Amino acid sequence: MVGPGRSRCCAPSSAGRAMNCRAEVLEVSVEGRQVEEAMLAVLHTILLHRSTGKFHYKKEGTYSIGTVGTQDVDCDFIDFAYVRVSSEELDRALRKAVGEFKDALRGSGSDGMGQISLEFYQKKKSRWPFSDECIPWELWTIKVNVVNLANEQERQICREKVGEKLCEKIINIVEVMNRHEYLPKMPTQSEVDNVFDTSLKDVQPYLYKISYQITDSLGTSVTTTMRRLIKDTLAL
Amino acid sequence: MDTDLSSQDRKDLDKFIKFFALKTVQVIVQARLGEKICTRSSSSPTGSDWFNLAIKDIPEVTHEAKKALAGQLPAVGRSMCVEISLKTSEGDSMELEIWCLEMNEKCDKEIKVSYTVYNRLSLLLKSLLAITRVTPAYRLSRKQGHEYVILYRIYFGEVQLSGLGEGFQTVRVGTVGTPVGTITLSCAYRINLAFMSTRQFERTPPIMGIIIDHFVDRPYPSSSPMHPCNYRAGEDNGAVYPSVEDSQEVCTTSFSTSPPSQCVFTVTKAHFQTPPPVVTDTLKVPVMGLAFSHQPAALGVGSADMGYPVLFAGGLNAAHPHQLIGPGKEGGVPPVPSQPTHGTQADQERMCTPLDGVHYSAATPSSSEDTETVSNSSEGKCGSPHDLLETIFIRKVGAFVNKPINQVTMANLDIPFAMFAPKNVELEDNDPMVNPPESPETESPLQGSLHSEGSSGSSTGNTHDDFVMIDFKPAFSKDDILPMDLGTFYREFQNPPQLSSLSIDIGAQSMAEDLDSLPEKLAVHEKNVKEFDAFVETLQ
16 A cells, blocks of 8 residues: 655565554445544544553653543444544544545545555664665455435435444454454563554554545546554655 | 462452453443443553553442452353343333353463453453444433333343343453453343334333333342443533542542552552542432332332442542553663563563562452442442432422423433533423432433532432423524524514514504604705705706
8 A cells, every 4th residue: 555655654564574464354335424434433443442541661661551541422424333542632633534535535536435444553663774664463444335325214224224334343343353463562662652653642552554545436446545644754 | 279370460360350340340331321431541640540441430330240249250150240121111121231251261371461461351341342332232221211221230150141032142342361261251132122223212102012021020039139220410421521530539649650660560558558438428429219110119119129320429449540560671682572462472581570579468458448448338328328219209209290291301302412401301291100200310411401510429409490391492502692592582583573664553653643744844855955956967
C-alpha cells in the first residue's frame, strides 16, 4: 500500500517481513449515510484492544501504566452501539480518516466499493541515509460496499440488518484478539516510540496507520491514498 | 499446588483472578443498567485501577459478587455466573443471558503471571466491554423502564443454561491461560428475543402474549436473589465523570502511587492501612425495592425477588489499587524490554528482577479487612432501605392516585437530549399498582433530570413534586435563547389573535373614525396643493 509521493516516515516493508504480518478482512454492506459510523465502530473496537495507558518510565527501567477509560457510543443511522477508548484525540484522528474515506467513496468514478485498512507496525531504525523501516505486524482490512435504497421501509430494515452485521464483526474482532498471537515486545524507554504512538495525551495505541482504496466499476483501484496518522513524519 | 509456580506468583495469580472476577461482574452489570457508560482515561496512574482500565465499582455489585464467591475462586467445576433476566410489569420473567467465568484444567506453565497473564486479563476485560454491547440484551436493557426491568443474579458453581430456552447461542469472549488453568469467559444468550423487535417493549397494552410462559418461581430457590440493574436517579451522563473521579481520588489518597523500584506491583503495606471507611460515606443511596409488584403487600415480603437495585452510588473502588510496574535492566547490553513478549517471542534474557518483596502478604489481611468493611457497610445500609421503602411507598400511592392520565411519558418518547428537558415528568398511571413508587428509579435516564446534579447520592429526592403533568416535548427542541421550547412555542402561537384591522368590530369602529377625520385631512391636503402639483410634475 504505497501512496503517492508524500513525506513518509519510513520505507515500505519488504515482502519477506510481511510474512509475519497477520491479516484480517471484514466485509460490510451499508448505506451511504452509515459508512462513517460503521467504520468508526470497527476501527474503535480494534483500537480499544490495541491501546494501553500511557507509559511512565521511572529510573531503573521500571514503568507504570496509565488508565484507559471507555465510553459508549450510540449510532444514529444504525441500530448499534459500541465502546471506544475515551480519548478525544484518537477519536478525532479516526473521524478524519473515515471522513476522507467516505468522501472518496462518494466521489465520481466509484460505484460505492472501497476498502479501508488499519495497519499496526513497528519501526526499525536504519542507519543514515536510509529511512526507518516500518514492519507491519497486524493488518485489518474492511471492505465496504455502499448500497442505495429506494424507500424508507428498506432503510429501516437496513438499519437493523447492518446493526446485526456489525455485532458479528465485533465478535470476529474479539475472536482474533483473543488468539493472543504476536504482539510487539514491551519496549524500553528509548524504544517506546518504535512500538507505540506516544503523541496522544491520554492513551497509547500501538503505532498504526490508516489507508484506503476506492474501486471503480472496473474493479481496478483508481485512488490510493496513504494517510499517516502518526505524529512524527521524518523527512530525509 | 504446582511446584513450578512460586508462592508469590501463586498469590499474585489468585489476586488477579479474584479481581478479574469482580471487574467482570461490574462490566456486565453496568452494561445492563440501561445507560451509557463513560469513564475517563488518565495518563498518570492513579494506582487504583485494576488491569489499567477505568471501570467503576458499584459497591452493591461488588458486595453481591463477593457474597457469591464466598472467598473462593473460579476453578474446574466451579464457575462464576452472572445471569441477566428480564422481568415485566406483569411479573413475568425471562432469562436473557448467562455470562460464565470458568476455569479448565489446561495449564500454561510457561506463562509469566505478572506480565502476560495480567495484560491478557486486561485485554479480556476490553473484549468483555465490547461484547456486552453486542448481545441482544443490551438493546433491551437500554430501553428498560416502565414495562420491564433487567435483573442480574450472581451465582457460583455449576452453570445452569436451561432457562435460556431452546436454541440459545453462545459467544466466547476470550480465554487466558495461566499456570493453574485456563480462564474462559463466555456468554450464552437467548435468541428468540432477537426476533422480537424492541418496539414490542415500548408503550403498548399488555405484552403478556409475548412472554411465553416462563417460570416465575426460580428453579434454584437457594440461589442468590435477583437484583435489578438500575440507575441511580439523579445522575445523568454528565455526572458520571465526577463520581468516577471522586472514587479515583479517594483511592489515590488512600493508596500511594509511587512504586518501590524493584517490584513489579507496587502494592505496599502503606496502601492498605487505611481500610476504605469511605465506602460507608459514599453509600448514601437508599435502596429501593423492586420495581414491579402487583400488591403493595408484596413489597414488604422478603421474597427472592426483592433484591435491591444497582445504584451508581458515588462508586468507591472496593478493590485494591493496583499498579503495574515492569522492572527492566538499564544500560549495557541488550536493551531488555520491561515486559516479556507475548506468545512466540518470549525471550530468555528478559526480566525479571526477582519479584522480591512484592508486598502481597500485606495485602492479604487487608483485603479481608476490606471485605469486612464493605460487607459491614453494606449490611448497615441494607437495614435502612426497607424502612425507607415503606415510607416512600406510602407517599407515592397518594401521588399516583390523584394524577390525571398523561398523554405520553418521557420514557416512551425516547427523546434525545432529554436530560435537558424541564424537570416535570409524569408517569404512566394506567394502573397505579403496576407502577409502584420505585419506578422513578427504574426509568430511563430521562428521569435524571428530576434531580439536581448535586444530589449525587440521594435518590430520595423522589418526592411527589416530581410527578407533574408535562407537555409534549418534541425532539431537538431545546432553545437556549428563548425560555421556551418549540412545542410550547408552537402551541402558544398556533392561534394568534386576529389582526386588528381584520376584525369586524374594530374595523367598523375605525371606519366611523375615518369618516370623521376625513374633512380634516382634506383641509390639510388642500393646503399643500402646490407641493403635490410640483411633485406630480417631477413624475411626468
